[in-house]
Amino acid sequence: MQNPIPVSQNPSVVLIPFFEGKVRAGQSRFASAAQDYEMKELDLNQLLITDPPATFIIRVATDCDSMIDVGIYPGAKLIVNRALGSKAKSSNIVIAVVDGEFVVKRLYKRFKIVRLLSENKAKAYPPIEFKDGEELMIWGVVQHVITSFT
Amino acid sequence: MLLLPSLSTVFRRVFALADVNSMYASCEEAFRPDIKGKPVVVLSNNDGCVIAQNKLAKEVLEIYMAKPFFEIREAAEKLGTVVFSSNYELYANMSNRFATILSKYSPRIEKYSIDETFLEMTGMSVDYSDYGHTMKLDVLNSIGLPICVGFGYSKTLAKLANHCAKKQPRWNGVCDLTSVSDTELDTIMQELPVSKIWGIGSRMEKRLNAVGIYDVLRLKRANPKRIRDHFGVLVERIVKELNGEVWLDMEDMLPEAKQVMSSRSFGERVSTMDKMKEAISYHASMAAERMRKKNLYANGVYVFMMNSPHDQAVFCSSSLSVGLPAPTNSTLKINEMSQAILKRIFQPGVYYQKAGVMLLDTVPAGGRQTDMFGYTERDEKSESLMSVMDKINNKYSRGTIWLASEGVDETKDWTMQRNFKSPNYTGDWGELLEVR
Numbered sequence: 215m216q217n218p219i220p221v222s223q224n225p226s227v228v229l230i231p232f233f234e235g236k237v238r239a240g241q242s243r244f245a246s247a248a249q250d251y252e253m254k255e256l257d258l259n260q261l262l263i264t265d266p267p268a269t270f271i272i273r274v275a276t277d278c279d280s281m282i283d284v285g286i287y288p289g290a291k292l293i294v295n296r297a298l299g300s301k302a303k304s305s306n307i308v309i310a311v312v313d314g315e316f317v318v319k320r321l322y323k324r325f326k327i328v329r330l331l332s333e334n335k336a337k338a339y340p341p342i343e344f345k346d347g348e349e350l351m352i353w354g355v356v357q358h359v360i361t362s363f364t
Numbered sequence: 365m366l367l368l369p370s371l372s373t374v375f376r377r378v379f380a381l382a383d384v385n386s387m388y389a390s391c392e393e394a395f396r397p398d399i400k401g402k403p404v405v406v407l408s409n410n411d412g413c414v415i416a417q418n419k420l421a422k423e424v425l426e427i428y429m430a431k432p433f434f435e436i437r438e439a440a441e442k443l444g445t446v447v448f449s450s451n452y453e454l455y456a457n458m459s460n461r462f463a464t465i466l467s468k469y470s471p472r473i474e475k476y477s478i479d480e481t482f483l484e485m486t487g488m489s490v491d492y493s494d495y496g497h498t499m500k501l502d503v504l505n506s507i508g509l510p511i512c513v514g515f516g517y518s519k520t521l522a523k524l525a526n527h528c529a530k531k532q533p534r535w536n537g538v539c540d541l542t543s544v545s546d547t548e549l550d551t552i553m554q555e556l557p558v559s560k561i562w563g564i565g566s567r568m569e570k571r572l573n574a575v576g577i578y579d580v581l582r583l584k585r586a587n588p589k590r591i592r593d594h595f596g597v598l599v600e601r602i603v604k605e606l607n608g609e610v611w612l613d614m615e616d617m618l619p620e621a622k623q624v625m626s627s628r629s630f631g632e633r634v635s636t637m638d639k640m641k642e643a644i645s646y647h648a649s650m651a652a653e654r655m656r657k658k659n660l661y662a663n664g665v666y667v668f669m670m671n672s673p674h675d676q677a678v679f680c681s682s683s684l685s686v687g688l689p690a691p692t693n694s695t696l697k698i699n700e701m702s703q704a705i706l707k708r709i710f711q712p713g714v715y716y717q718k719a720g721v722m723l724l725d726t727v728p729a730g731g732r733q734t735d736m737f738g739y740t741e742r743d744e745k746s747e748s749l750m751s752v753m754d755k756i757n758n759k760y761s762r763g764t765i766w767l768a769s770e771g772v773d774e775t776k777d778w779t780m781q782r783n784f785k786s787p788n789y790t791g792d793w794g795e796l797l798e799v800r
Contacts, residue, residue, distance in 0.1 A: 265506070266461075266464065267460075267461035267462075267464040267465045267506055267507065268461075268465075268505075268506035268507060270789070270790065270797065271796055272796055272797045272798070272799050273796040273797070273798050273799070274798075274799055274800070275798050275799065275800040277800070278799070278800040280800075291796070292799070296505070296506055296507060296508065297502070297505045297506040299505065300505045309799055311397040314397055314398030314399075314400075315398065315800070316397075316797065316798070316799040316800070317799060317800060318799045318800075351397060353397070
């Protein structure tokens, strides 16, 4: 009879989560309930970066006030997913390339109309319009903005 | 009892090789849409000579590779060439992203160099060509790097397929040699000189030419036994690999390439800094020794470590590369740099499965330039020390003499001339891409 062949020649290691509670001899064996939570910490990456290899962080220029109505202030840091750039939808906040420069704008797409809109009512920057045949390169979609107040 | 045969007896092995086109130049272009359509060149450390260029630069500047920068500067500027100092930090970060994206497409990947990754495709019931195009598009959309993918029944064939994908426009960047007919494959091979085969260097090419073997097909059809008698076991293996027999498994590689790498999967997972230090030290010495044997000098050091994509834990792969102030093959200097990188990328809590050291942009002895601080004297001393070290290690067993690589200083702030360096977009809060 043939010897059984293992299912996997190269089994992966299975990591088993553990809790770092200490059990001391001679003391109560009941660990504090708080110990169950010791290993859990909030990880900002988990919240902000859903697709790590495609995520880039970009800084808003200190003299750029065209998007302040949506909370994108000068000097803010933007968390941008580049992979979403090719499938950007109307109303997404995008990083686009206009005349070789990076701009952050709201994308507006309807029928054949493609525009990049600013979000600053006070200054009313005119929309950037793309006519038929003009190519608009969307570099990425802004997913989050980080503004520091201190 | 349920008997399961091993994978390779059921499925024919298939390998893929994904490779970034003009890696360094493409990394620079990914953050600079304003330079689209311009020739791009990247310089070695201290802005000495051209070490990389994009396709356009290759065409308009003809062969400027490895030429001193000051010699070509005027001509390059006239043509509107954009010049960059090498930004190894950025290239390593992009390389890491590239491999991470590919890990979605196969449970088994192997980073072969900073811009090449092998994928095991065995047993995947997909149309390889479609799959390759999906990978290509994913990498382009996610990080802006153009890649080519080749598929074949052996690593050597995958590498050959990759070459076709890159150089022959009809493949559109993805070449699957497993799907072409035997006659078509023969035609493809007949058109390629033997020098295009992985592991056949210029010296071996001449020797093969001398016995009338000029194209790949000729070598494929050669008698393996006679090839072994004349050219050795390595070339015999290449013949077998060209015939679709697997002699190089994942992790096996040929001692070739402009990058010299030493890496290995750990027998037991490594999760402590001390163990990792030892491993990196070992790989640094191995890589440096290999360089000395070939009389080559490295311009950059690249260190990487990863757990396995099989793990239930998150796939974690980190790497960093830095340029050296002057080309070197000294174990001491390469190890010092590797340890400094290790300190910056090691993450506690990760059960690492593999780590390695890669030496980048190697140049022969004549081609190196010393840096402006008069490194030379120290280098000569270090050279004689190294040759003694190699002699002892060759005479007795390897590892008779090794480095006590404990107590490495903080990352040395290497002062280097890098006048055209792009910002470290992905690694420094002060150098982020700016938008307005």
